Amino acid sequence: MSNMINVKIDNVPVTVESGTTILEAAKQAGIKIPTLCFLKEINEIGACRVCVCEVKGARSLVASCVYPLDREGTEVFTNTPKVLQSRKTTVELLLSNHDQNCLGCVRNQNCELQKLSLELGCDNKKYAGEKTEYPQDLSTPYLIRDNSKCILCRRCVAACEKYQSVSVIGANARGFDTHIGTAFEKDLGDVPCVGCGQCIAVCPTGALRERDEIDDVLADIANPDKYVIVGTAPATRVGIGEEFGYPIGTNTEGKMVAALRRCGFNNVFDVDFTADLTIMEEGYEFLDRLNNGGKLPMLTSCSPAWIKFVEHYYPQLIDNLSTCKSPQQMFGALCKTYYAEKIGVPAEKISVVSIMPCTAKKFEKGRPYQNASGYPDIDHVLTTREMARMFKRKGIIYNELPDEQYDAPLGIGSGAGLLFGATGGVMEAALRTLAEVLEGKELTKLDFTEVRGIEGIKEAKYTLAGIEVKVAVASGLANARKLMDLIVAGKADYHFIEIMSCPGGCVNGGGQPIHDAYTRNNVNIRELRAKALYSTDVQMKLRKSHENPYIKEIYDNYLGKPNSHKAHELLHTKYVKRGI
Amino acid sequence: MxxxxxxxxxxxxxxxxxxxxxxxxxxxxxxxxxxxxxxxxxxxxxxxxxxxxxxxxxxxxxxxxxxxxxxxxxYSQFTLNPRGKYKISVCLGTACYVKGSGDILLAIQNKLGIGNDECTPDGKFSLHETRCVGCCGLAPVMTINDDVYGKLTTADIDGILAKY
Incomplete structure (x- = not known):
């Protein structure tokens, strides 16, 4: 039996397990205590003092996010004048060293500081005084750090360390001089940052944001000499709706396609198609490694932050990475070769835009060995958030659009390709194809539930045509690190490992719509979005990559067979050692 | 900052x-x-x-x-800068400050191109703001290792540094 105690929150009796924080207990009493630095499980540091409350008998105000209720009869007051005044002063002091340029800020109306200031009735000019100055970090192609908007909550530091075990950012100096930075004050582009964007996703303000490419895309669309193709990643369709008021976990694929078409793209394609193609290339690469003594375990290569992570932290495992380009890069490569020939437009006139739930994709497009046509495979990458901003700028009434279909041929993907958006999805897609290819007969059950779910590390064993295949799936680079350490130590005997950099996979990518801490702490966002993918897959007729008719066509008429010479030229890549 | x-x-x-x-x-x-x-x-x-x-x-x-x-x-107990062969301490105590030690400090900073607690790239001089050194009658005062210089004007700086 757990130890239950009775306490009172604002005179409302509540029964909670001993050790429950005031913050959680208050929710039971119908009270939302405001927070700023608190993020459940990763940043419970009681630093910002926005969540202070009065506890009867306590000497001073307490931080409710870390104050455990462990005494029967404790009385807590969450909104006395003293409490409200304290919170107000705290936020006014934070505002005193904040640039307050809300009107031009990408987080305007989605900013926790702005919201708190309003809720607490703050006077934003009350403590006008000296402000810290720090140059914007523009050193990476994927994100911008602007410390003039930073409130030192350290949520980004926690995400970098706890989710990703990357830890390239932290608090430097002290007191008024404190700022979030890197070791030796280097630019982010000069430290082993992997570009996952989880820091952006947890930032309460606009101090962290993606490098915006909307203007470049709009310019290409407006250029009559450009043929502009857009392709959407699997997870974008279950994220974009949130920017237009749909509940978390709503698949608005049809409206997204309609909106993109209204933006003026010449073709609206689906990167699910090249996810299917990845399964063919990666699946056959795996069989080749398995049968011919190649390097095992084979590690998936779809997630660009993961690739960069290996290059920095595990260069000895580079040969274990599949040589397949990611679906994004395969997509661009085919648009500018196969499809360019089909429509008779030269590659240099084609601009390929990919819509991604990811910030690291902006880094990936600039990697070496990613220009199959002689031109960069991908010209511009927009995150799901940027796509929403582009729709708004273009005046598109998203919610009222009809549902439309992707264009053929590069817009047709299977349910397997769709699953690339969630942790375990690449593995499941691969298993559906490998099982049928190896066994030579149709699968009776398509759901590989062992690799589903949001746990950080999953493993399973399958016997495929008499061969036992041991697989593992990890999401969140801190979990990936655990697996890699086992491999380096020779303590793991997996054959095939899927890694997605972001916890829960791309549905929770660093480019997806941002939710405030209250939502993050109380709703399992990644699970809801993943559910939307799985429930779409199960309703689809086409659920296996190798059965996609357009995949068959592209092999029959263009690539030959999986891992052919031509496929290698267009669809495979190389990696570089980076070190730390 | x-x-x-x-x-x-x-x-x-x-x-x-x-x-x-x-x-x-x-x-x-x-x-x-x-x-x-x-x-x-x-x-x-x-x-x-x-x-x-x-x-x-x-x-x-x-x-x-x-x-x-x-x-x-x-932590202020840690420093990222080495101490120079010659440690220049400029007194910013009340007496020295009202007698213009702020200008003295600025003149040395400009001359050597370093800020407080920093060291010249050749390792020769480091510069440190300090509080009262106990000879307010000589204000404004600075010390270089064990040498004390008082009643300073900014015009003295070049000549003094040239001795080291």
């Missing part, structure tokens, strides 16, 4: 210093909270915490380098 400025003085640690540091790190690396004693030891050995030494500590204690740097820049 902008970014923290790092010293331009090249690292010139000796193998003996490194052995001393490594021996200490070996004895404490598995203890909880080993970082502070590791850094204190390193500073005793080197006189400051060069980048190279912070990297050694991070590697040995298996910590992210930013953790080490964050701690090094948080």
């Amino acid at each position: 902008a970014k923290i400025k790092l010293t331009k003085v090249p690292f010139n640690g000796t193998p003996e210093q490194e052995t001393l540091l490594m021996n200490k790190l070996e004895t404490i690396k598995d203890l909880p909270g080993a970082l502070m004693p590791a850094m204190q030891t390193a500073q005793e050995i080197y006189g400051y915490l060069p980048i190279e030494v912070q990297r050694i500590i991070a590697d040995k204690l298996n910590l992210p380098i930013e953790k080490v740097f964050g701690v090094a820049t948080f």
Whole structure:
């Protein structure tokens, strides 16, 4: 039996397990205590003092996010004048060293500081005084750090360390001089940052944001000499709706396609198609490694932050990475070769835009060995958030659009390709194809539930045509690190490992719509979005990559067979050692 | 406050210093909270915490380098700058300050191109703001190692520095 105690929150009796924080207990009493630095499980540091409350008998105000209720009869007051005044002063002091340029800020109306200031009735000019100055970090192609908007909550530091075990950012100096930075004050582009964007996703303000490419895309669309193709990643369709008021976990694929078409793209394609193609290339690469003594375990290569992570932290495992380009890069490569020939437009006139739930994709497009046509495979990458901003700028009434279909041929993907958006999805897609290819007969059950779910590390064993295949799936680079350490130590005997950099996979990518801490702490966002993918897959007729008719066509008429010479030229890549 | 400025003085640690540091790190690396004693030891050995030494500590204690740097820049007991061969201390105590030591400090900063607690790239001079040195009658005052200079004007600075 757990130890239950009775306490009172604002005179409302509540029964909670001993050790429950005031913050959680208050929710039971119908009270939302405001927070700023608190993020459940990763940043419970009681630093910002926005969540202070009065506890009867306590000497001073307490931080409710870390104050455990462990005494029967404790009385807590969450909104006395003293409490409200304290919170107000705290936020006014934070505002005193904040640039307050809300009107031009990408987080305007989605900013926790702005919201708190309003809720607490703050006077934003009350403590006008000296402000810290720090140059914007523009050193990476994927994100911008602007410390003039930073409130030192350290949520980004926690995400970098706890989710990703990357830890390239932290608090430097002290007191008024404190700022979030890197070791030796280097630019982010000069430290082993992997570009996952989880820091952006947890930032309460606009101090962290993606490098915006909307203007470049709009310019290409407006250029009559450009043929502009857009392709959407699997997870974008279950994220974009949130920017237009749909509940978390709503698949608005049809409206997204309609909106993109209204933006003026010449073709609206689906990167699910090249996810299917990845399964063919990666699946056959795996069989080749398995049968011919190649390097095992084979590690998936779809997630660009993961690739960069290996290059920095595990260069000895580079040969274990599949040589397949990611679906994004395969997509661009085919648009500018196969499809360019089909429509008779030269590659240099084609601009390929990919819509991604990811910030690291902006880094990936600039990697070496990613220009199959002689031109960069991908010209511009927009995150799901940027796509929403582009729709708004273009005046598109998203919610009222009809549902439309992707264009053929590069817009047709299977349910397997769709699953690339969630942790375990690449593995499941691969298993559906490998099982049928190896066994030579149709699968009776398509759901590989062992690799589903949001746990950080999953493993399973399958016997495929008499061969036992041991697989593992990890999401969140801190979990990936655990697996890699086992491999380096020779303590793991997996054959095939899927890694997605972001916890829960791309549905929770660093480019997806941002939710405030209250939502993050109380709703399992990644699970809801993943559910939307799985429930779409199960309703689809086409659920296996190798059965996609357009995949068959592209092999029959263009690539030959999986891992052919031509496929290698267009669809495979190389990696570089980076070190730390 | 902008970014923290790092010293331009090249690292010139000796193998003996490194052995001393490594021996200490070996004895404490598995203890909880080993970082502070590791850094204190390193500073005793080197006189400051060069980048190279912070990297050694991070590697040995298996910590992210930013953790080490964050701690090094948080506590005033740690310094990232070596002390120069000649340590210039300019008194900013009340008497010296009203007699214009702020201008003296500025003149030296401009002349040497370094800020407070920094060291010239050749390792010759370091500059330190200090409080009362106990000879207010001579204000404004500065010391260079054991030499005391009083009743200073900014015009004296070039001549004094040229002696070293």
